[in-house]
Amino acid sequence: PIIEIVDKAVHELEETVDDTVLAQRNLREWRSKGGRKKKKEAEDEADGEEEDGAVDSAEEEEGEDEDSYYPPDTEDEIVMNEQALEMLPVHVVDALKKKFDTDDGARALSLALKEENERDRDGGTGTLATLMEAPCLREAVYDEGKEEEEEDRHGGKEIVGYWEDGLAIYADGTREERRELETPDEDAVDTEEEDEEAGVDNGNEGRQDEGRRLDEDDLDTEGMWEEKFGDHADSKPHGPMSVGMELTFPSSNHLFGLPEHASSTQLKTTTAGSDGHHHYKEPYRLYNLDVFEYELDETMALYGHIPLVVSQSMTTGTAGAFWFNPTETFVDVEEETPAHGRDGGGVVSSKTHFASESGIIDLFLLPGPDPSALYAQYARLTGRTALPPMFSLGYHQCRWNYRDEADVYQVHSKFEELDYPYDVLWLDIEHTDGKRYFTWDPQTFPHPGEMQKKLGGDGRRMVTIVDPHIKRDNNYYIHKEATALGLYIKDKKGQKDFDGWCWPGSSSYLDFTTERVRNWWAEQFQYGKYKGSTPELFTWNDMNEPSVFNGPEVSMSKDLLNLDGCEHREWHNLYGMLFHRSTAEGQVKRNEGH
Numbered sequence: 216p217i218i219e220i221v222d223k224a225v226h227e228l229e230e231t232v233d234d235t236v237l238a239q240r241n242l243r244e245w246r247s248k249g250g251r252k253k254k255k256e257a258e259d260e261a262d263g264e265e266e267d268g269a270v271d272s273a274e275e276e277e278g279e280d281e282d283s284y285y286p287p288d289t290e291d292e293i294v295m296n297e298q299a300l301e302m303l304p305v306h307v308v309d310a311l312k313k314k315f316d317t318d319d320g321a322r323a324l325s326l327a328l329k330e331e332n333e334r335d336r337d338g339g340t341g342t343l344a345t346l347m348e349a350p351c352l353r354e355a356v357y358d359e360g361k362e363e364e365e366e367d368r369h370g371g372k373e374i375v376g377y378w379e380d381g382l383a384i385y386a387d388g389t390r391e392e393r394r395e396l397e398t399p400d401e402d403a404v405d406t407e408e409e410d411e412e413a414g415v416d417n418g419n420e421g422r423q424d425e426g427r428r429l430d431e432d433d434l435d436t437e438g439m440w441e442e443k444f445g446d447h448a449d450s451k452p453h454g455p456m457s458v459g460m461e462l463t464f465p466s467s468n469h470l471f472g473l474p475e476h477a478s479s480t481q482l483k484t485t486t487a488g489s490d491g492h493h494h495y496k497e498p499y500r501l502y503n504l505d506v507f508e509y510e511l512d513e514t515m516a517l518y519g520h521i522p523l524v525v526s527q528s529m530t531t532g533t534a535g536a537f538w539f540n541p542t543e544t545f546v547d548v549e550e551e552t553p554a555h556g557r558d559g560g561g562v563v564s565s566k567t568h569f570a571s572e573s574g575i576i577d578l579f580l581l582p583g584p585d586p587s588a589l590y591a592q593y594a595r596l597t598g599r600t601a602l603p604p605m606f607s608l609g610y611h612q613c614r615w616n617y618r619d620e621a622d623v624y625q626v627h628s629k630f631e632e633l634d635y636p637y638d639v640l641w642l643d644i645e646h647t648d649g650k651r652y653f654t655w656d657p658q659t660f661p662h663p664g665e666m667q668k669k670l671g672g673d674g675r676r677m678v679t680i681v682d683p684h685i686k687r688d689n690n691y692y693i694h695k696e697a698t699a700l701g702l703y704i705k706d707k708k709g710q711k712d713f714d715g716w717c718w719p720g721s722s723s724y725l726d727f728t729t730e731r732v733r734n735w736w737a738e739q740f741q742y743g744k745y746k747g748s749t750p751e752l753f754t755w756n757d758m759n760e761p762s763v764f765n766g767p768e769v770s771m772s773k774d775l776l777n778l779d780g781c782e783h784r785e786w787h788n789l790y791g792m793l794f795h796r797s798t799a800e801g802q803v804k805r806n807e808g809h
Contacts, residue, residue: 368446377716377764380507447767450707450774453782459570460578462536467528468550468563472535473499475517477509482524485514486568488550498545498570503788505762505769518760520788522546524567525581525589532584537596538569539577541788543773545570573785601799606676609638613678616645619659620666627670640670641678641755650719651691652681653745663747671751682758683727683794686719693739697725702732704783707774715763715771724761724771728786729778733797740801742809750806754798759791 373386383391442449464470470482476499483494495513501520509517522538524546538544547568579596583589594600612630617623623640630637648654655663667677685694685703697703703712703723712723726732742748763771773784 376720379505379762379764379769381764381766381769383765444767447772449767449772449784452707452774456573457570458540458574458576459568460538460576461566461568462524463551464524464526464528464531464534464565464567466530466562467526467565469527470524470548470565470567471527472521472524473501473546474521475519476514477511477517478514479512482548484548484550486547486549489552490550493549498547498568501544501546501788502768503760503770503791505758505760507769519791520544522569523593526565527586530562533586533589534583535581535589535593536567537579537581537593538571539579540569540571540574541786542572542574542784543787544572573782606638606674610636611639611641611678612637613641613643616643618645620662623666624669627673627675631673637675639676639678639753642680644680644682644718646679649686649688651686651688651693653693653739655747660747664749667749667751671749676751676753678753678755680755680757681798682717682756683761683790684715684717684719684722684724684758684763687714687721687723694723697723697735700735701778702726702729702735704771705776705778707772707776709776709780713771713775716765717758717762724763726777727790727793727797728781732778733793733800736797737801737804740798740805742805745805748805750809754802756791756795756798759794761790 369383369385369391372383372389374383375386376384378384378390380393382393385391438451439455440451442451471480473482478495478499482499485493485495485498487493497514499514500516501522502516503519504516506515506517509515522540522544523535524538525533525535527533538546547566547570549566549568551564551566553562581589581592581596583592612626617626617640623642627640644650646656646660648656655661660666670677685691685697688694689698698712702725704726705711706713715722715724725736727736739745740748740754760769761771762769766772771783771787773782773787775783777783777786
């Protein structure tokens with residue numbers, strides 16, 4: 216696709232400008248040889264053009280500024296005439312602007328070729344490689360190839376939905392099968408582990424970690440302007456970004472924190488220390504995800520994250536560090552053992568390395584010196600947890616799903632009959648009218664107020680579910696109002712409301728990073744607005760990672776924009792907390808004046 220894009224631009228250039236040096240023959244050479252021709256071929260071509268009566272390049276350049284071509288004296292290179300580019304038809308320039316997202320797309324393309332030609336002379340990479348670094352053309356490749364890739368991925372089947380695991384549901388009733396990722400050769404891994412256990416020096420000690428870091432460097436280079444996640448692409452219009460810091464906890468080999476992971480409470484090493492060994496192969500990842508069938512004893516990301524590390528040491532007491540950054544973050548853990556080792560009485564120290572995709576360095580050190588003091592310091596920093604209502608401390612009954620009010624009453628009465636204590640009964644999404652939040656199915660739950668009062672009379676409460684995605688139905692009052700007020704997250708160009716797939720199907724997502732959106736959401740819990748709600752009804756906040764069934768890793772693309780034009784990558788790990796906060800404020804506000 217990238218060749219086609221440039222080819223179209225070149226074709227328009229040749230039709231519009233008589234003195235262009237971009238000949239189709241050079242373009243063919245560029246295609247086949249990466250933008251650089253062998254000198255002999257260049258000389259042969261030049262001779263052939265002179266015999267054919269072509270205008271001598273020296274005559275073409277007479278009277279023109281010496282900077283008119285990039286670079287001068289490179290007849291064996293593909294060069295671009297900036298003046299000629301400026302003479303392109305308006306629709307071609309507009310197309311280039313869209314591809315580059317710059318004020319002058321044509322000039323940007325010209326400069327990209329200029330820089331590449333200069334690299335070529337210094338033994339750099341090919342022109343095609345450099346052009347691929349430009350966000351516009353990388354995006355163009357993705358956009359043009361996306362439909363073809365989707366066709367191949369789904370075998371031409373009609374997609375009617377997506378499930379929570381991110382796989383497609385087809386019109387014929389079948390479902391997309393998960394494709395297995397390539398894994399390392401298990402035999403080779405086993406051999407290395409056996410050698411290690413036997414004390415055999417295979418020359419690989421300490422290299423595994425080094426190799427992983429080198430691989431990450433290579434991936435970062437390849438993904439400077441775009442990264443692939445399976446069939447998804449993450450464009451990076453601002454280019455690569457990251458911030459990081461390494462922290463050492465002296466005289467400590469007991470670190471805790473970094474929830475949520477299905478791993479040991481005590482943090483294990485992820486990089487090889489002075490002894491050359493580590494427990495996990497990957498760093499702890501902090502990136503809220505709705506993970507379907509997560510793995511055990513792994514550092515993979517789960518539903519929530521708290522970037523807090525706590526050190527416990529007999530020598531230095533309790534101390535901690537809070538890395539306040541809501542972007543995707545990786546944390547490596549390493550132990551440093553003195554030369555005389557553990558058995559020789561050496562004191563072990565622990566190191567953590569935080570690396571976040573974007574944001575700023577905002578680090579809070581918690582000196583302790585004991586657990587009580589440390590968590591008091593942490594609470595002062597983040598806010599203390601509100602006292603939970605008494606009923607919430609009891610047993611909660613929840614299943615997917617209660618069919619109707621009769622089903623609820625049957626379960627409730629059975630608990631009474633068996634004298635089995637329970638305090639709360641939860642209703643999942645099926646209680647709503649077609650998966651529209653703040654509504655009730657008129658057929659199965661026609662009398663929600665009476666049902667809540669019945670449970671409340673026996674000392675019980677009820678909970679209903681809400682999610683941050685809203686069904687795209689113009690007859691649904693929540694969606695209609697949110698659309699009219701402009702409360703939804705936008706696509707990566709900031710022009711349209713983002714359309715993702717979740718339980719209701721096609722859905723829009725509320726921008727909880729914006730205060731007016733949070734205030735609006737809190738108002739929806741008013742008894743006069745949430746029809747059928749009573750003081751006995753409370754709320755279950757779900758799917759707020761945020762979860763998008765047809766998105767990368769079952770979440771939002773990182774290049775989506777909030778209402779302030781800030782990319783999703785900048786606030787991903789804050790979204791769920793802000794959603795909860797808004798709902799909690801709504802629960803309080805609904806009782807004001809009652």
